[in-house]
Amino acid sequence: MGISNIVFAVLLIGAAALFGFQVSKIRRNILLGKDVDRNDRSGERWKLMARVALGQSKMVTRPVSGLLHILVYAGFVIINIEVLEIVIDGVFGTHRVLSFMGGFYSFLIGSFEILALLVLLACVVFLIRRNIAHIARFRSREMTGWPKSDANIILIVEILLMSALLTMNASDQLLQAMGSDHYVRAGAFPVSQFITPLLAGMSEGQLIMVERATWWFHIVGILLFLNYLPISKHFHILLAFPNVYYSNLKAKGEMTNMEKVTQEVKLMMDPNADPYAAPAEPTGEPERFGAKDVRDLTWKNLMDAYTCTECGRCTSSCPANITGKLLSPRKIMMDTRDRLVEVGKNIDKHGADYDDGKSLLGDYITEEELWACTTCNACVQECPVNISPLEIIVDLRRYLVMEESKSPTELTGMFNNVENNGAPWAFPQADRLKWAEEA
Amino acid sequence: MAEMMAAGDSPDVLFWVGCAGSFDDRAKKITKAIVKILNKANVKFAVLGAEEGCTGDPARRAGNEFLFQMQAMMNIQVLDAYEIKKIVTGCPHCFNTMKNEYPQLGGNYEVIHHSQLIQELIDTGKLQIEGGGAFKGKKITFHDPCYLGRANDVYEAPRALLEKLDAELVEMKRCRAKGLCCGAGGAQMFKEAEKGNKEVNIERTEEALEVKPAIIATGCPFCNTMMTDGVKNFNKEEETSVLDIAELISQAADL
Structure with a gap:
C-alpha cells in the first residue's frame, strides 16, 4: 500500500x-412529523415498491x-x-x-x-x-x-x-x-x-x-x-x-379522519352526556387542528417533501395551475421541504424548542394557493413516487378554517347552509322531496 | 323511506339523491332519470326525502372537519335506524364520502354509484336497451368525474353503458386517470375561482369540443353544471348537449 x-x-x-x-x-x-401508521399490508407495499419505484411504472406514462x-x-x-x-x-x-x-x-x-x-x-x-x-x-x-x-x-x-x-x-x-x-x-x-x-x-x-x-x-x-x-x-x-x-394504500378519494374531532362530535351528540360535567382533564399536549407548520404534518408528508425531485408532473396536470392560478402542487412540496430544512437548522443552532416566529402557512404557502385546489387528485395520480401534495393542502385548509375561522366568504356561507339546512345551498331541508312532486 | 318502514317493509337499495339532485333544477332531471330506470327494472328502492342531509363532502374538503363529522354522524344515525345495507348515489361526491369516509365513523354500507347500478341491471337482464335508440351512431365523449375516476378507480362502468347505446365513443386527450377536473370539486362549486387566466370548466369544455361530440356525457351533477356552462360559453348548445349517463340510458330505453 x-x-x-x-x-x-x-x-x-x-x-x-x-x-x-x-x-x-x-x-x-x-421524524419531527406526527405519527401515522403505514406499516400494514407489507406484501402489498413491497409489490408496489417493486412496480412503481424499481420498475418505474409511473414514469413511462x-x-x-x-x-x-x-x-x-x-x-x-x-x-x-x-x-x-x-x-x-x-x-x-x-x-x-x-x-x-x-x-x-x-x-x-x-x-x-x-x-x-x-x-x-x-x-x-x-x-x-x-x-x-x-x-x-x-x-x-x-x-x-x-x-x-x-x-x-x-x-x-x-x-x-x-x-x-x-x-x-x-x-x-x-x-x-x-x-x-x-x-x-x-x-x-x-x-x-x-x-x-x-x-x-x-x-x-x-x-x-x-x-x-x-x-x-x-x-x-x-x-x-x-x-x-x-x-x-x-x-x-x-x-x-x-x-x-409507505404510500397511501387507501382509495385516493378518502381523506384522513381527525380522531380528536370525532371524540368531540360524539360527546356532543351523546344524549346521556352531562351538560354540566366538568370537561375531561386534557391528556398530553394540546394539539392544533390541522397544520400551520411542518411539525403539524405527518412524517410521511415530510418524507414526501424530501423525496420530491421537482419534476413538475403534478403541476402540469393541476387544473388550477393550468388555468393560471397561483397554486402549484410542486411548490407546496418544495415549500414544505425548505421550511423543514429551516426548522432543522434552527434546532441545530438554538435547540429543539426554538420558535423563529415563522411558519409554513403564511411565510411559505399563501391562502390564495390553498383555496385554488379542487381536490381532484391529479397531482397525486401523476407523481412517479406517490407523493401527496393534496394531504398537505387539506391539512393547511383545516388549520385556516378550524383554528382561525378564515375561509372565503362564500364558503362560510356554504358552511352555514350545511349546518342549518343540511345542504350547501339555502334551501329548506323539508323541500328535499319536491323533485318527486314535479315528476 | 319512513313510509316503507311503517309498512314493515325494507328496500333492496336506498337511493341517496344528494343536494344537487334534490334542489338543482338541472340535476333534478338526472334524479328523475335514475328513478325511471329503477322503476323500469323493478328495483325496490326508497329515498330519505327530508331526512337526507348533506354528506359533508364540501365541508370536509374545505377544511371544516367538525361540520363534516356532524353531518356524517347524523346521516349514519338515520341510515342505521332504517337498517340500510345498500346505497346507490346520484353523485360521485356522495358516493366517495359514504363509501370511503363513513366507515371511519362507524357507518358501513355497500355504496355504489348509479352508473355501476345501471350496469348491474343491464348485465343481469333486468333492464334492456335495444339498439341505443336516439343515440345510435352519435359521437359521445365521456368526462370522468374526479371522485368517480381517480378517487375510486371507476372508469369502466360508465363507458360500458355508453357502448350499450351503440354510439361512437370518442375519448378526449385527457381521459380516465389523466382526466381533467371540471373545476367544481373541493368546494370550488360554492365559491368564485381564485384569480387566474381562465376558468377550469372552459379549459375542459374546450378540450371536449375538440372531438366535436354530439353529447358530452358525465356522471356527476356538478360536472354537468360546469360542462353545460362551458358549452354555453362557446355558444355550442345547438350542436352539443351535456347529459348524465342515467339520462342517456333512460332516453335510449324510451322511459
Whole structure:
C-alpha cells in the first residue's frame, strides 16, 4: 500500500461519515412529523415498491422523459458495480481487481461503456429540455434560482463523471496495448475505442497521468456527489424506494379522519352526556387542528417533501395551475421541504424548542394557493413516487378554517347552509322531496 | 323511506339523491332519470326525502372537519335506524364520502354509484336497451368525474353503458386517470375561482369540443353544471348537449 491508498481510504471514510451525518439530520427532520401508521399490508407495499419505484411504472406514462429517465436510472444502478471495483483498487492498490472473471468481465465493462454513453446522451437531452426547449413545467415561477441550478448541476456532474469513466478506459486500453506494467489486459471497450485517437501519440508516462487523473476525478466526483445528494432534489434516488413503500394504500378519494374531532362530535351528540360535567382533564399536549407548520404534518408528508425531485408532473396536470392560478402542487412540496430544512437548522443552532416566529402557512404557502385546489387528485395520480401534495393542502385548509375561522366568504356561507339546512345551498331541508312532486 | 318502514317493509337499495339532485333544477332531471330506470327494472328502492342531509363532502374538503363529522354522524344515525345495507348515489361526491369516509365513523354500507347500478341491471337482464335508440351512431365523449375516476378507480362502468347505446365513443386527450377536473370539486362549486387566466370548466369544455361530440356525457351533477356552462360559453348548445349517463340510458330505453 502506498500513500495514495491511504489518501484514498481517508477520503472514502470521510465521505461515508459525512454522508451518514447528513442522512441522520434528514431522518431526524422527517421524524419531527406526527405519527401515522403505514406499516400494514407489507406484501402489498413491497409489490408496489417493486412496480412503481424499481420498475418505474409511473414514469413511462410520459414516454419521452420516462424512457430517458430509465436509461439514466439503469445506468446509475449498473455502473455502480464498477464503483465497487474502483473502491477495492483504490484501497489495496490493485488494478482492475475483478478482471480474473475473464470473458464475463469484458462483458461487464463493455456494458458499462454502452450505458455510460446512453446516460451521457440522455443527460444532454435533459439539459436541452430544461434550458432550451420550451417545456412549461420547467419554466414555472418556482423553478428559478437554486432549483434550476440544482437540476443543471446534477446533469453536468453526471456528464462529467461519464466522460471521465470513458476517458479513463481509453487511456487504459492504450496502456494495455503498450504492455505497460500494472495495466493487465482486460475489458472490452466498445465506446472508448473511439476516444483513443484523441490520446494517440502520448507517451506511456502521459497516458498514465491521464488514466490516473480521470480515475481520481471519477471516484472523488462520486464521493462529492454523494454528499451533494442530501442538499439537493437528487436525494430522490434513495428516498423514492421507502417513499413508495409507505404510500397511501387507501382509495385516493378518502381523506384522513381527525380522531380528536370525532371524540368531540360524539360527546356532543351523546344524549346521556352531562351538560354540566366538568370537561375531561386534557391528556398530553394540546394539539392544533390541522397544520400551520411542518411539525403539524405527518412524517410521511415530510418524507414526501424530501423525496420530491421537482419534476413538475403534478403541476402540469393541476387544473388550477393550468388555468393560471397561483397554486402549484410542486411548490407546496418544495415549500414544505425548505421550511423543514429551516426548522432543522434552527434546532441545530438554538435547540429543539426554538420558535423563529415563522411558519409554513403564511411565510411559505399563501391562502390564495390553498383555496385554488379542487381536490381532484391529479397531482397525486401523476407523481412517479406517490407523493401527496393534496394531504398537505387539506391539512393547511383545516388549520385556516378550524383554528382561525378564515375561509372565503362564500364558503362560510356554504358552511352555514350545511349546518342549518343540511345542504350547501339555502334551501329548506323539508323541500328535499319536491323533485318527486314535479315528476 | 319512513313510509316503507311503517309498512314493515325494507328496500333492496336506498337511493341517496344528494343536494344537487334534490334542489338543482338541472340535476333534478338526472334524479328523475335514475328513478325511471329503477322503476323500469323493478328495483325496490326508497329515498330519505327530508331526512337526507348533506354528506359533508364540501365541508370536509374545505377544511371544516367538525361540520363534516356532524353531518356524517347524523346521516349514519338515520341510515342505521332504517337498517340500510345498500346505497346507490346520484353523485360521485356522495358516493366517495359514504363509501370511503363513513366507515371511519362507524357507518358501513355497500355504496355504489348509479352508473355501476345501471350496469348491474343491464348485465343481469333486468333492464334492456335495444339498439341505443336516439343515440345510435352519435359521437359521445365521456368526462370522468374526479371522485368517480381517480378517487375510486371507476372508469369502466360508465363507458360500458355508453357502448350499450351503440354510439361512437370518442375519448378526449385527457381521459380516465389523466382526466381533467371540471373545476367544481373541493368546494370550488360554492365559491368564485381564485384569480387566474381562465376558468377550469372552459379549459375542459374546450378540450371536449375538440372531438366535436354530439353529447358530452358525465356522471356527476356538478360536472354537468360546469360542462353545460362551458358549452354555453362557446355558444355550442345547438350542436352539443351535456347529459348524465342515467339520462342517456333512460332516453335510449324510451322511459
